Amino acid sequence: MHKSQYKPIIEALVACAAECEHCATACLQEEDVKMMVRCIQLDRDCSAICRTTADALARDSDNAKVFLEACAxxxxxxxxxxxxxxxxxxxxxxxxxxxxxxxxxxxSLASLIY
Known part of the structure; x- marks a missing residue:
């Protein structure tokens, strides 16, 4: 695939990363933060893999499928x-x-990459 075809998914990845960061920050403001620890950790992990996957797609990495599968x-x-x-x-x-x-x-994109 040509990297210009990745633009919509890169946008989705960046949006998801931002939403996860927002969620983690909001969870830290909750009254019972201890109840939200797993959510915060997963939000941070998800944000990180979304940004990393977007970067990999932007540079047309040979490992795009691996990143996409991990991100999913x-x-x-x-x-x-x-x-x-x-x-x-x-x-x-x-x-x-x-x-x-x-x-x-x-x-969806990972299924198209061989």
Missing amino acids: TICSTCGEECEKHAAHMDHCRACAEACRRCEEACR
Whole structure:
């Protein structure tokens, strides 16, 4: 694939990273931060892999598929954790949605790369 075809997924990756950072920051403001530790850790992991994957795609890395698969897995895990809090925390709901979109985009693109 030509790297210009990666633009939509790079945008999704950057958006997911930003949403995860927002969620982690908001979780730190919650009254019971100890209850949110796993969510915060996964938010940070997801943000990091999304940014790294976006960078890999931007430079047309030979390892793009590996990055995409790892990113999809971490987005899935983060999304599942945020879903647990989505009913009473808007930032977790928004993060879970962003993670699901990003996971789907990563899996879709990874399936096209040999």
